[in-house]
Amino acid sequence: METTSVENSGVTRSDLPLRVINSTPEAIAKGKSRVKRSFRQIRTETVFRHTLTILGGLMVVLVLGIMLTLVVKSVPSIKALGIKYLWSSTWDPVHDIYGAAPFLVGTLVTSFLALIISIPFSLAVAIFLGEYYPKGWLPNFLKNAVELIAAVPSVIYGFWAVAVLVPIVRSLETHVGAQPIGNGILASSLILAVMVIPYAASLGRSMIQLTPSSLKEAAYGLGATRWEVIRRVILPYTKSGLFAGILLSLGRALGETMAVTMVIGNTSRMPTSIFDLGNTMASVIANEFVEADKPVYVSALMELGLVLFLVTVVINMIGKKIIDRFTND
């Protein structure tokens, strides 16, 4: 308050005490308003801090809310169908028979097949960008291209797969003597494989770059070739990091909905080969949720959602834990 009036009357510091006592009424009023303002600022500050805390808590509330909704809504199905739901293989909503096994199998088969197809490619990208050529225009191009793979919307992948990939798979099936449908598990796995490459590749790249150069130089000093350094030093050192990247890819593949829904064929029978039509957990929800008319039907689909949620959360958590441990060491 004092300093305010001094400032306003334009005096120097030396005659401060005298001037304060003789300050004008206007100056005092002004000072009072300033004090009021700073109190207001302090109040705003407190409110702001609380807002931040609430918003930080909102994320927790959101995730718990999602989980709670999924659990509560799948209770009718759990009650009516029990644990048998997960391995009974007949899905017949018309007669109120629900078994999720075909979808669990479909999800696992498409995801793992996609993973197996994509691993050599994502690993090659990670090694190329992480070790062989970390800088330059060519690796830059590759890096941007791989990031672009992650950017293309999944519905566009699906559409492209319907128009291009399915006919290719169909002609392949004619060659091997399977039923030439085109749609099905193989087509979905192929399109998924393309879509999940970037996740393992970009994480793998940063992990490979974390390899201490002293280790690599020691190996070179012993006369190792570049490949031997990669094989005997870099890959063993980054093993867990690369595994985490693959886990993240798997999480993506399990939850991917649109592209798979568009090409997998949507049959609720248990698939017998990779050329067969099928359904994944995500695709069956996408296809049947709107038309589900009975409470148990809706609840059975929600239980699929719950399973999907839990599985992806666990996979992502394990991946994150591995990355944390790796980067902190």
Next chain:
Amino acid sequence: MELRSVKYRIAKNYGFKALVMIFAFACVIPLLFILFFIVSKGITQINWHFLTRIPKPVGESGGGIANALVGSVLIVLMAVVIAIPIGILGGIYLSENKKGRLAYWSRLCTDVLQGVPSIVIGIVAYFWIVKPFGFSALSGSIALAIMMLPIVVRSTEETLKLLPSSLQEAGFALGMPFHRVIFKVIVPVGTSGILSGVMLAVARISGETAPLLFTALGNNYLSWNIFGTMHSLPKLIYDYSTSAYDEWKNLAWGASFVLLLWVLLLNLLTKLITRKWKVQL
């Protein structure tokens, strides 16, 4: 391990290098193939009528995707309006509270939310918003906002964590209150990083279809009513891609082209921003 001849080892070295390069660049082929295919199929569809008309009934040519275009823009815009303040403030909270129980759980839940499949968000949003209030574009926006949140929170946190603490301390030393330090010093310095996070998030949700299946639902007519059903580009592509009619399929190709262009543009802008201001994401 037996000793092998040097020549063999060198040959093996080059062999594997070639193999790695072949596999690495093979990844680009499907991408280029997809881009080329969508562009060549879609670009011929683009004309004034395509952008300003709504789809015609089966058998008539000359329809457009105006309803989906308007719907996509409105839905994404509303999602951005919802997610940006919450996401940025949430990110500020995490960067200001590096330790602490709530911050730990909040960070964990952000990671969890980032990994939740979009279809799950869709069915949960259905029970939260659609069940009590009916299908609406707004419910779709809220579902998309939930998907945006973790990306915005994380990029804000990562950006602000990199700023030197001296900036903040200088502000406090001048007697600035906390919120003014945040809004006048910290956020302006971190704008580029936050902005690129937001743009990446927008690019991601623009192409999301699964959450809209049970929320915005789709609408064959041009609608500006955010409390009613609304079409969107990804939903239109999904609906028409499997249709038996060439007119509708062509609409889907055109829509794919527009959507792809928009997503690529956003990614390019993000790249430029991150390069110009040397943002680490």
